[in-house]
Amino acid sequence: HAVGGHGNYAASPALYKSREMSGKAENRLAMDKPALHDIQSPQKKDKEKKIILVDAVAGKGLEKDEILKVVRSNLNELEKCLTGKNLSGLIKLDLTINTDGTVNTAEIAAVIKDAKLRQCIIDRLLQWRFPSTAKGRVVKATITLKI
Structure with a gap:
């Protein structure tokens, strides 16, 4: 067994x-x-797009470091606009900054055909707050971003 x-x-x-x-x-x-x-x-x-800050140029009244600090702290807001979009390349943003640091005008110097995307980016830029400008000057700044 x-x-x-x-x-x-x-x-x-x-x-x-x-x-x-x-x-x-x-x-x-x-x-x-x-x-x-x-x-x-x-x-x-x-699927959020990552944006890389390439450069920032500012007229007299704001230091480059001040511009860079504000841009870096707000890039995530711009990335939200790009979620689900299939874009890549460089985007130049032209800003006019008031003496109190608010953004007066924002323009995108790049061809973005999607009107809603353009408006989303501009709306976000207009909410940015920079330090008050030196000597009461309105400052023009150009920011270059890579998507």
Whole structure:
């Protein structure tokens, strides 16, 4: 009887326990897979375009560093306008900054055919706040961005 294994009841409980354990391990692995998938999915879903500040030039009344600081702190707002858009290249933004640091005018010196996108960018630019200008001067600034 021992050769066929039918009468070996002592080994049975160990056999069943090892199957139980392997089943639990498989379940743990299966439970870990969705967690791993969740960790990776934000990278795949993140379709926001990244904008890189290339340069900023300002007239007398504001220092370049002051312009750069404001631009860097507001790039995420412009990136929201570009979400889902398939654009790349350089964009030049021409701003006129009032003496109190508010943006008086904003123009995009690039060909962007999407009117809603143009308006989104301009609306965001008009909300930017720069430091007050020196000696009560209105300052013209040109900002170059890479998408």
